[in-house]
Amino acid sequence: MSLVKKMHVQAQLPKSSDPVTVEGVIFANISEAALHYGLQEKTVIARLKYGWSIDDAFKKPVRKW
Secondary structure, three states, X not given: OXXXXXXXXXXHOOOOOOOEEEOOEEEOOHHHHHHXXXXXXXXXXXXXXXXXXXXXXXXXXXXXX
């Protein structure tokens, strides 16, 4: 990924403390939404950094290896 594209993606990421809307439901922050969906906050943040949509980052199950 080019530096310009990486900077653009990072600029779109919500901050951990910002409210986040998933499937029309507003959560106080990423941590609260992750808890609701049974995910770790770091998993959601990594998915967002890889360009996943907010809904996909929370709704897709974690792969079991």
